Amino acid sequence: MRGFRFWGLVPAWVLMAVTLIVPVMIVVLVSVSLRGPYGGFDWGFTLEPYREILFSTGWTDELEFDPKYLIIIGRTIALAAATTVICMALALPVAYVIATRGPRTKLVLLYLVTLPFWVSMIVRVYAWLIILGNDGIGGRLWQALGGGGLLFTPGAMLIGMVYSYIPLMILPVYAAIEKLDPALLEAGADLYGSRWTTARRVIVPLTWPGLAAGAILVFVPALGTVLEPMLLGGGKQMMMGTLIQTQFGGGRNWPFGAAIAIVMMVMVVIVLLINARRAIRKEGRA
Amino acid sequence: MARGKAVEVYNVTKRFGDYQALDQVSFTIEENEFFTLLGPSGCGKTTLLRMIAGFETPSEGSISLFGAEIANLPPHKRRVNTVFQSYALFPHMTLAQNIAFGLENLGWDKARRTARVAEMLELVHMTPFAGRRPAQLSGGQRQRIALARALAPEPQVLLLDEPLSALDLKLRQAMRDELRSLQRKTGITFIFVTHDQDEALDMSDRICVLGQGQIQQIGTPTEIYEEPANRFVADFIGETNFMQVQVLSLEGDTADVRTPFGFDIIAGQKGITGPGPATLSVRPEKFVLGDQATENVLSGRIVSRNYMGGYTHYGIETQGAVLRVSRRNSTANAQGFELGREVSIGFPAAAARVLGA
Amino acid sequence: MNTDIRHYPGARLITWVFFAWLYLPIAVVIWFSFNENRLVSVWTGFSTQWYDAALSNRALLDALRVSLIVAVIATVVATVVALMAAMVLTRTPGLKFRRLSETVVNLPLLLPEIVVAVAVLILVSQLGVTNGMVKLVLAHSAFCTPFAFLPIRARLQGMSADFEEAAQDLYATPWTAFRRVTLPLIAPGVFAGAMLAFAMSMDDFITSNMLNSGGTTTLPVYIFSLIKQGTTPELNAISTLLIVASLIIATLALSLSARAMRRG
Numbered sequence: 001m002r003g004f005r006f007w008g009l010v011p012a013w014v015l016m017a018v019t020l021i022v023p024v025m026i027v028v029l030v031s032v033s034l035r036g037p038y039g040g041f042d043w044g045f046t047l048e049p050y051r052e053i054l055f056s057t058g059w060t061d062e063l064e065f066d067p068k069y070l071i072i073i074g075r076t077i078a079l080a081a082a083t084t085v086i087c088m089a090l091a092l093p094v095a096y097v098i099a100t101r102g103p104r105t106k107l108v109l110l111y112l113v114t115l116p117f118w119v120s121m122i123v124r125v126y127a128w129l130i131i132l133g134n135d136g137i138g139g140r141l142w143q144a145l146g147g148g149g150l151l152f153t154p155g156a157m158l159i160g161m162v163y164s165y166i167p168l169m170i171l172p173v174y175a176a177i178e179k180l181d182p183a184l185l186e187a188g189a190d191l192y193g194s195r196w197t198t199a200r201r202v203i204v205p206l207t208w209p210g211l212a213a214g215a216i217l218v219f220v221p222a223l224g225t226v227l228e229p230m231l232l233g234g235g236k237q238m239m240m241g242t243l244i245q246t247q248f249g250g251g252r253n254w255p256f257g258a259a260i261a262i263v264m265m266v267m268v269v270i271v272l273l274i275n276a277r278r279a280i281r282k283e284g285r286a
Numbered sequence: 287m288a289r290g291k292a293v294e295v296y297n298v299t300k301r302f303g304d305y306q307a308l309d310q311v312s313f314t315i316e317e318n319e320f321f322t323l324l325g326p327s328g329c330g331k332t333t334l335l336r337m338i339a340g341f342e343t344p345s346e347g348s349i350s351l352f353g354a355e356i357a358n359l360p361p362h363k364r365r366v367n368t369v370f371q372s373y374a375l376f377p378h379m380t381l382a383q384n385i386a387f388g389l390e391n392l393g394w395d396k397a398r399r400t401a402r403v404a405e406m407l408e409l410v411h412m413t414p415f416a417g418r419r420p421a422q423l424s425g426g427q428r429q430r431i432a433l434a435r436a437l438a439p440e441p442q443v444l445l446l447d448e449p450l451s452a453l454d455l456k457l458r459q460a461m462r463d464e465l466r467s468l469q470r471k472t473g474i475t476f477i478f479v480t481h482d483q484d485e486a487l488d489m490s491d492r493i494c495v496l497g498q499g500q501i502q503q504i505g506t507p508t509e510i511y512e513e514p515a516n517r518f519v520a521d522f523i524g525e526t527n528f529m530q531v532q533v534l535s536l537e538g539d540t541a542d543v544r545t546p547f548g549f550d551i552i553a554g555q556k557g558i559t560g561p562g563p564a565t566l567s568v569r570p571e572k573f574v575l576g577d578q579a580t581e582n583v584l585s586g587r588i589v590s591r592n593y594m595g596g597y598t599h600y601g602i603e604t605q606g607a608v609l610r611v612s613r614r615n616s617t618a619n620a621q622g623f624e625l626g627r628e629v630s631i632g633f634p635a636a637a638a639r640v641l642g643a
Numbered sequence: 644m645n646t647d648i649r650h651y652p653g654a655r656l657i658t659w660v661f662f663a664w665l666y667l668p669i670a671v672v673i674w675f676s677f678n679e680n681r682l683v684s685v686w687t688g689f690s691t692q693w694y695d696a697a698l699s700n701r702a703l704l705d706a707l708r709v710s711l712i713v714a715v716i717a718t719v720v721a722t723v724v725a726l727m728a729a730m731v732l733t734r735t736p737g738l739k740f741r742r743l744s745e746t747v748v749n750l751p752l753l754l755p756e757i758v759v760a761v762a763v764l765i766l767v768s769q770l771g772v773t774n775g776m777v778k779l780v781l782a783h784s785a786f787c788t789p790f791a792f793l794p795i796r797a798r799l800q801g802m803s804a805d806f807e808e809a810a811q812d813l814y815a816t817p818w819t820a821f822r823r824v825t826l827p828l829i830a831p832g833v834f835a836g837a838m839l840a841f842a843m844s845m846d847d848f849i850t851s852n853m854l855n856s857g858g859t860t861t862l863p864v865y866i867f868s869l870i871k872q873g874t875t876p877e878l879n880a881i882s883t884l885l886i887v888a889s890l891i892i893a894t895l896a897l898s899l900s901a902r903a904m905r906r907g
Contacts, residue, residue, distance in 0.1 A: 008731035009744050011724045012788065016747045019785035020754070023762030030765055040768070093654040094661050109662075111897055116665055118893035120846045122863045123882040126870055127668030130675065133874075135685065137671070163668070199651065224755025226849050231870060241757045241849075248764055248853060261761045268755060303737075341808055361811040362820075368812045374805035378827045387823075388813030439814065 024265070031258035041254040049259035069243070073263070076240040079154060080222035083161040087169035087218050088211055090162070095174040095210075096203070110174065117167045125227045128160045132232065152234030160228040165221060169214035176210025177203070216275050220268050240264050290317040290352060292443055292475040293338060298347035298357075300333050307333045309499045310347070315443075315477065320469050322478045324486040325496035326522065331479045334496070335445050338477065339368050352442055362391070367436035368445040371452070373428045375420035381431050382407070382416040388439040406434040409468070426457045433465075437472060446478045450485060462488055483523050487511060495519050515556045517641050520567040527609050529566045533558055533640065541640045547584045547605060555640035565641045570599070570612040572637035575623065579632030588627050598622055602631060669886055676879035693880035703881060706865035713776065713851075713861065714844035717783035718791075721840045724784070725792035726833060730821075733799040734807070749793075751786040759786055760850040767854070775859030782854060783844045790843050791836035798832025799825075831899050838896035842889065 034044040053073075056066035098109045116124065131138040132151045138159075142150040150156055184202055204211075226241040235242070240260055247257025293315040300308040308330040315321045323331040336342045338349060340361030349357045356364050367388065375384055382403050389399045407413045410430035420428060429449060436444055446465075450458045466489050469476045480486055486493050487507040495502040495510060495518075502522075503515035514520035517528065531543040534550065541555040543566060558564055574580070586604030600611045600623065611631060615622075623629055679690030697703060728748050732741060751759055763782040772778055806828060810820035826833070848863040855864050862885070869878050 006731060006735070006738070008727040012728040012748050013744070015720075015724055015785055015788065016750050019763055019766070019781055020750050020759065021747070023766040024754075024758070026765050026769065027758070027762050090657070090661060093651065093657045096651065097654050097658040112662060113665070114897065115890060115893055116669060118842055118889045118896075119669065119886050120863060120866075120882075120889060122846075122848050122866050122870075123672065123885055124668055126866070126874075126878070126882060127672045129870065130874060130879075131668060131671055135682075137667075163665075166665075220753070220755060224757040224849075226757055227867075241755070244757050244761060245849075245853065248761060254765070257761065258765070261758050264755055265758050268753070272753065339808075339812055341811075360817075361808070362814045362816055366812070368809070370805050370809055372803060372805050374803065374809035376806060376809070376824055376828075387810070387815070391814035391816075391819060435813070 049255040091169040091173040099177040156232040160232045165218040168217040172213040173210040176207040322486045322490040329496040365442040367441040373432040531566045551635040553638040557642040570610045573611040583632040676883040693876040697880040710862040718841040720784040721787035721791045729796040749789045760853040775856045787840035791840040794836040798829040
């Protein structure tokens with residue numbers, strides 16, 4: 001159509017360049033800069049912030065391998081991965097049940113899945129703080145089952161994270177299941193597959209694109225999550241997001257915070273590249 | 287009546303990247319004409335229409351409307367309106383608002399608009415539906431409103447992009463007559479795009495046959511059917527039988543050719559420059575079967591027979607080739623020819639055309 | 644036993660438990676907001692006193708005002724930017740760098756928010772921006788843009804370009820065609836996008852917290868500071884009010900976009 005040319009894209013490019021593209025480049029520069037004497041940073045070049053991730057400086061200035069940040073990074077990856085896997089395992093049956101309802105029920109159930117997502121994140125996490133506390137229903141249930149304190153454990157963080165991100169998994173998985181031809185299930189049964197064989201060999205492979213899309217949508221924000229470790233982890237169980245935040249929050253060590261942010265970004269880029277390759281491979285096969 | 291030149295297309299070429307949609311196309315459309323662009327899909331007919339409407343710009347060449355160059359004018363500055371294949375009726379407006387839309391943009395005052403909308407609704411017999419929305423209409427009714435909306439601003443030329451393709455068969459026939467009578471009533475030049483040869487033959491004053499981005503032939507429906515300019519046109523319009531022949535001599539519009547059946551005939555020609563190989567085209571209904579065959583008679587055997595009601599189609603094998611022949615069933619128990627029967631067939635030389643190989 | 648092969652024993656049970664789990668936190672917060680007891684999770688009796696307390700809390704109302712101002716401006720900016728970008732990206736055949744431009748518009752979705760927050764923080768510190776509102780509006784406009792963009796683009800893709808061509812064919816200038824035909828037809832998408840952007844801005848904690856300075860505390864940041872001081876029934880009342888507000892917005896947005904889908 002005439003009249004609409006590239007100039008319509010200019011505001012979007014300018015906005016993103018000013019708020020993201022240029023700043024992210026600055027973050028890269030800051031991550032190799034010197035730590036400022038009173039917080040902040042001084043321009044320069046050093047790999048010190050990255051070295052700090054692995055080594056700490058001992059009493060006599062010698063470098064000692066120190067796994068404390070690696071543990072945080074490992075915990076972050078483990079929790080994000082666990083969140084993703086649990087979301088997948090939950091989304092499959094739930095999305096399947098929704099997709100096999102009548103058209104009206106389907107709409108209502110989808111609406112119910114999406115609805116809590118609109119409620120403020122902080123309110124949702126706060127609610128779990130109450131539930132998982134020692135007086136809360138969740139906490140008491142856990143104790144009745146013989147568990148100790150539930151709040152301020154990785155388990156509490158995991159519950160909060162799954163709760164926060166599950167709709168991002170259900171929607172794409174639902175879309176994939178919705179597209180499944182019911183005749184395929186019948187064909188599976190017709191060819192002597194039991195229900196579970198059909199599920200394993202027909203449903204799961206065919207909904208794989210939905211699961212993969214959901215995995216990206218859940219994993220990326222889960223890596224950067226801040227509220228769950230701060231509130232449900234009680235600040236003791238640090239994750240990369242909270243680590244970054246403390247480096248900037250107290251104005252303490254900007255270059256180190258920037259370095260961690262870059263590490264997180266590289267992890268995200270790797271995940272996105274793996275996903276892109278998978279998509280390209282699939283296109284090639286089709 | 288002296289007719290003006292409504293649209294002149296001169297040397298228009300259109301490329302989309304590496305793909306050449308139209309190659310050096312030139313033709314003139316007269317005022318008041320029902321002009322049809324006919325061709326298979328991908329021939330460039332819709333691209334040509336879109337360039338006249340202003341949705342595409344020619345890569346080369348010029349287009350003028352009543353003498354004024356318009357090739358680079360945006361669509362809203364051309365006194366040309368389009369009836370879209372999808373009708374593109376605005377779903378958020380009533381039918382009356384749809385028809386008034388163009389008039390508002392032209393700056394007509396309210397009274398004049400109201401009168402014109404009423405007149406247009408009357409013209410297409412849709413007056414009681416003025417307040418409805420497009421979603422509440424049937425396909426034929428939408429078609430009528432699309433016409434009314436496009437005709438309301440009194441365009442110099444009306445463009446119709448396969449407007450009948452979305453309708454069912456019965457309705458299509460009725461709409462053909464309605465379109466034709468609308469064109470006569472309004473006196474506006476119609477440019478009609480279609481891939482349906484029946485529509486083109488039925489409605490047009492002149493037809494432009496497009497193929498592979500080039501003009502294959504322009505002429506009246508009779509000319510296009512009876513005197514095709516080349517193999518493409520003979521093949522695309524109606525059915526025909528092609529035979530390889532040798533041109534012996536040429537005399538103006540006729541050629542003396544040697545047929546593979548052993549006899550020579552003199553037939554009308556187009557595009558022949560001298561002696562040599564050529565193609566002879568004879569339409570299936572031009573053949574005469576049995577005792578009535580007197581001219582250019584040969585004998586053959588009936589190898590297929592398809593009863594179609596009004597016609598019967600035969601496949602007749604003669605000298606290794608199978609000719610397609612159709613015969614009208616003029617009486618209820620018209621005597622057909624059974625399968626496997628030997629039969630003599632002939633065709634009048636005047637019904638055959640010699641075309642370039 | 645059910646012999647329907649589409650039926651999986653247990654799947655339904657999981658689904659019902661899932662929905663119960665999904666709404667449990669919301670129910671708990673609402674329930675305890677009416678508790679008269681100062682202790683959050685010990686029920687002693689019904690009371691609306693915490694709502695009175697919440698609604699007369701000056702700091703809370705200030706934070707709400709900051710959040711609303713930022714959200715309204717960011718929503719307008721994000722929606723306009725997204726609408727313009729979506730028009731070009733869906734209505735320009737043969738556009739160069741289309742993929743790249745789409746990625747740029749969606750960039751905030753591809754980065755973890757904490758990275759976005761750090762980037763903006765460093766930027767404003769370098770530019771010497773001290774006005775807290777400006778910082779917030781800038782950051783919120785950026786990360787709200789893809790949320791406005793996606794529904795608008797979906798709507799434009801679902802709308803035939805024939806309508807715009809028909810409008811221009813009927814003598815409408817490109818601007819008139821946009822105003823009288825395109826915009827009314829994509830309005831549900833624009834509205835859904837704006838709602839989503841608004842909700843995202845109102846909800847944001849990570850960026851707002853990092854950019855927080857005196858006088859520009861947003862609602863989530865203020866609530867966070869209350870939580871840090873300990874859970875109270877007043878907090879439950881505030882949360883309940885927020886839940887009700889967001890559920891109303893969500894229902895509006897979802898039902899509008901569902902209606903838009905049906906209209907096609």
